Amino acid sequence: MTIIYCSVTFCVDFSFPFQRMKLIQLLLLFSFTLVAEFLNINVIQGEAVRLPPYNLTNTEYFWYRNETLISSAAGQRVFCQAGYLFFLPVLHNDSGVYRLTTKQRDSLNITVQVYDEEPFNQTLLYKSVFGLAATNPSVNCPTAVWMLCQDVRGSFTWYKDFIHKPKRSTKYFQIFNASKEHEGIYTCKCTWMRMNKTFITSASREFKIKGPGPVTYPPSFRFPTNGTAETGELGSPKKMVCKVSFGYCQEDCEVGWKINGADPQKHMVHKDKTANCTNSRFIMETSWEKENDMTIYKAVLTICKVTMEDFQTKFWCVAETPNRWEFVTVSLRISETMYKCLIVHLSIMGVLILTTVAFRVFMIDLALIYRDVFKMHSSKKDGKVYDAFVMYQTHNMERTAEERIAHFVSTVLPDVLERKYGYSLFICGRDDLPGEDCVEMVQSRVKLSRRLVVLLTPACTGQDGISAPVAEDATSQLALHQALVQEELKIILIELEKMDGYCHLPQALQHLAHKTTPLRWEETGCSSGRFWKRVRYQMPPAPIHLSYYSCMRKLQPEIQPLNIYH
Structure with missing residues (x-):
């Protein structure tokens, strides 16, 4: 297939998407603000043709x-797909x-015009490529054919004057x-398959040797250098400038920006005079100037608002001439x-998180x-005598x-809470008076x-190996009812050993155990251990002065141990 894009007065190679000066009409074409109403496309009878859309955004x-x-x-033979118009083949x-x-x-x-393959019509030629004698120029396959071959994974070959050139x-x-x-005429040809049918797409250029005159050198990037990393601020606009020297070239030389693409022929940012930051994220402006008779082309890419995605993006500044292209990559x-x-x-977030965790x-x-620092104590006039009732x-x-x-009950609890920290405890079986009525007490x-303070007792295992529920006596019921309903006391639950569950406990204690996590006492733990800190935290503030009972305990250390066996 050979494709020529022509205005009324001249032909333009589609592989150079933004021509300047004499090619200003094609610049306007890509922005869809048209100067020439028609484009002419000349193709060969029997070949496959794919017409691309002109603005992939x-x-x-x-x-x-x-x-x-x-x-x-x-x-169908003629159909459109993903913006492309296909002729398989064109007739x-x-x-x-x-x-x-x-x-x-x-x-x-x-306008599509179909020609016979033979004799070859000169109208089918793309823009000619010129080179100097004794140099090493190259003829590039038009982008439309090359990209099609890449997309369909076809077989790519070259011909000179219609004779196959192997290993190219x-x-x-x-x-x-x-x-x-x-x-002579150089033809690039792509052979590809679709739905078990073989198709051919080709394009041709003429190569000519030209004498002394304006010389186009390989692109020389003045700025930026390859791999440059420019700085940007999130949410702010950013301008990226690319300057390239082409020697004495005044036309057919292009500079532009492309975004994220292993293939620099894709993802081009098109110049569009109507583009602005309200309808596009990227805006490109191009210009050229003379410097010591050398032509310097400049392309300015404006990122309207830098996002986090842009810091992961590779920006390509691409320089093209009729016979080669080069690029450099820039990152943000x-x-x-x-x-x-x-x-x-x-850092602030880290400090806040660490502070919260700590x-x-x-x-x-x-x-x-x-x-301890502010000497908080429980000796306020609340009418209370004991810091805790132990049940x-x-x-x-x-x-x-x-x-x-x-x-x-008789040793550990009094030693820590009463003797060391000065709490006043009422322990059943130790502090009640002989003959005193249980209910009134x-x-x-x-x-x-x-x-x-409620000590949770483990289940009792019967002769058949089944755990028997703990009997709920009237004293326990009365104490819980008094604490929860009438006095609204805070209840501290303590486990003396690990329990698999609380189903053996009375209903009231089961409810409390599921609502409030019990504290478990480890016999090997010291009084300053985690358990006693948690107990003290749930207890009221310790009194400043030792209680009367604590003083009596110090004066009479050999007080009779508690007898709980009945």
Whole structure:
């Protein structure tokens, strides 16, 4: 297939998407603000043709012939797909006017003219390539054919004067030590398959040796250098400038920007005079100037608003001449100011997170230190006598469990809370008077207490190996009712050993155990351990002065141990 894009007065190679000066009409074409109403496309009878849309940033395209919408059904010979118009193959009766429209832009009329393969018609030639004798120029395959071959993964070959040139399968046909014998027509041809059918797409250029005169050198990038990392601020606009020298070239030389693409022929940012930051994220402006008789081309890419995605994007500055192209890559990095702000914000967030974690971990320690520093105490006139009423059950318990409870109640608990920290405890079985009525004792002592401490007892295993529920005595019921309903005391639950569950406990204790996590005592733990800190945290603030009972305990250390066995 050979495709020539022509205005009324001249032909333009589609592989150079933004021509300047004499080619200003094509610049306007890509922005869909048209100077020439028609484009002429000349193709060969029997070849496969793919007409591309002219602005890949649009989202939806429609192709018409004689005001009839062309179908998108891929099984037909002529159809449109993803913005492209396909002729598989193109026939003489396909000659005519086609119209490409979008929902966002004006329409574009394209005239398709089909020619026989033989004799070869010079109208089918792309723009000629000129080179100096004794140099190593190259002839490039027009982008339309090369990109089609890449997309369909076809077989790519080169011909000179219609004679196959083996071992040539790249986009550029390199000529070494050019001379007159190298002049001629160079054709790149792609052979590809679709739906078990073989198609051919080709394009031809003429190579000529030209004498002394204006010389086009390989592109020389003045700025930026390859791999440059420019700084940008998130949310702010950013301009990226690319300057390239082409020697004494005044036309057919191009500089532009492309975004993220392994293939620099894709993802081009098109120059569009109507583009602005309200309808596009990227704006490109191009210009050229003379410097010591050398032509310097400049392309300025404006990022309207830098996003995090841009810091992961590769920007390509591409320089093109009729016989070669080169590019450099540029990336964006966060500016030092923004980086410092980011570090500060991350540091503040880190400190806040660490502070929150530390507070959660050391909350109990901080609360206890606060009490000690500010001398908070429970001697306020609330009418209370005891800091805690200690309640436990030993009915139907195993001997080892009873001994464990007796040791904790008569020795461990008083030694730590009363002797060391000065709390006043009322412990059933130790502080009640002989012959005192149980009901009256519970009612009066609970009323005079600030906390209710309940020791949870393990299940008793019967002879059949099944755990028996703990009997709920009237004293326990009365104490719980008094604490929860009448006095609204805070209840502290303590486990003396690990329990698999609480189903063996009375209903009231089961409810409390699921609502409030019990504290578990480890016999090997010291009094300053985590357990006692948690107990003290749930207890009221310790009194400044030792209680009367604590003083008596110090004067009479050999007080009779608690007897809980009945």
